[in-house]
Amino acid sequence: MDMKGKVETAQLLSDAKNTILYTAVRPELVMERGDGMYLWDMEGNRYLDFIGGWAVTCLGHSPAVIRDALTAQSSLLVNASPSFLNKPMIELAKLLTDVSCFDRVFFASSGAEANEGAIKLARKHGSINLGGAHEIITTVNGFHGRTLAMMSATGKKQWEKLYEPKLPGFRHVPLNDVEAVLAAINPNTCAIMLELVQGEGGVHAVDADYLAALRQICDKHGIMLIFDEIQTGIGRTGKLFAYEHYGIQADVMTLGKGIGGGFPLSALLVKEAFNLFEAGDQGGTYSGQPLAMAVGLAVMKEVIDKQLSLNADIQGQYILERLQNVADQYRLTNIRGKGLLLAFDMEDRKAPEIAAGCLKEGLLINAPNPSTIRLMPPLIVTKEDTDLMMDRLCRVLDHEFSLR
Incomplete structure (x- = not known):
């Protein structure tokens, strides 16, 4: 555990509570850096990102092409x-x-x-x-x-x-x-x-x-x-x-x-x-x-x-396939979407709890409503990333089903 980061995080969270206008419920962590498919908080915890900044970080986190473009243009x-x-x-x-x-x-x-x-x-x-x-x-x-x-x-x-x-x-x-x-x-x-x-x-x-x-x-x-x-x-x-x-x-x-x-x-x-x-x-x-x-x-x-539209199609099909393979086991329904804008429903309206559990497992996913999990990873996602995502998601679902 990064004790220095933990202390600094606690101070920053206290400052945020007193200075940031309340508009959203946010977890008790502070993101510090990102690279590719991953984010790190100030305590050194790493998160596989299948939210992608709400479909924003299409090239992943801190891509060189954006850094280079900003550097070159800011000098002009x-x-x-x-x-x-x-x-x-x-x-x-x-x-x-x-x-x-x-x-x-x-x-x-x-x-x-x-x-x-x-x-x-x-x-x-x-x-x-x-x-x-x-x-x-x-x-x-x-x-x-x-x-x-x-x-x-x-x-x-x-x-x-x-x-x-x-x-x-x-x-x-x-x-x-x-x-x-x-x-x-x-x-x-x-x-x-x-x-x-x-x-x-x-x-x-x-x-x-x-x-x-x-x-x-x-x-x-x-x-x-x-x-x-x-x-x-x-x-x-x-x-x-x-x-x-x-x-x-x-x-x-x-x-x-x-x-x-x-x-x-x-x-x-x-x-x-x-x-x-x-x-x-x-x-x-x-x-x-x-x-x-x-x-x-x-x-x-x-x-x-880089033909990232094609990658979105290929990887999206793979994610859908992986979800379909466990749909009966975890009672996932209405698996849907195009490319890398995907979702599935949960019959017991536990989507927010599943998203919160995934956060603890180092996986970022989104619950836009009580019944739905949404996935929108960066367009650079690979099959290996999806396999890791599914391992963590299934671990959380296993825990959820064990409590019933």
Whole structure:
């Protein structure tokens, strides 16, 4: 045991209790460093990370390409203000439009900020092309961020009464229910916005027929179709973008999380037909700032060059196979997901206890709700990592079953 680290951790935890605004329940440990698939706390304990910073650390922890990009760019230009173009901004925008079906890019710092931009653009479309239409249809159990507007857009039951009054103009419908969408459409509808795989909602994917129907509905009514790929983009689902699984294109797509590999970065991608903003309509102090642009460029090149989307597909299939092999033994149900955005359910609503037990075993997994375990490791994960994850998970499950 690292006694010096233990003493320092105790002091830091005391300081945190007195200084950090309470917004989350966190374990009594302080993370100090990371490398690849692992995190270490200040007491020297090592954790195999199958949360990946909530699908953020796509290249693993402290990858050399991000360190080198930050070092090189910080010696050239950190921030010239959003009033000016910079080289990595243009290069990253060019790369994103080259590898996607979109034509224009706006850069921001968080997924919620990119989604806010999408909502603004949808309402601009409604104002210009749909007689002032301003309502956006979103999905029950969808998740789009934590700004007030995005909490209004998010169909999360426990947020319904939080921070009232909410921003008006959002209608929530069940996922994969075309009839509910048709019933929600009215002359005020300007857009439909959804995740192709609901992440925070428990890893639920859209059906192909449903998505094709949404595209047809939007075309028929002149409604904007928005894909929130904050969590599913940048190789996470086994394709560079999740929409590639379906062969359906949106008018607007948002990216975040994995695009920065851990550095704050997001993007709003738009088809040319919806290039509607005028000067002053959209902006941000850190929009396109050189450090983030250099990191995003390095991350995108690494994901593409190392074929990490393919690795996500291969490793995801292996994880699903390993889970299926023990499903009957541990009563795991509804094993699901795409690539490295995976989940399974537990019939006794013990998911938080299982996640806490795994933490003690040096394994980081996520319980987005009482019945569900979610896995979203870095895209560099190997079969050996998965075997170790399964050993620790099964050890915790064995202990849980022994208590019944």
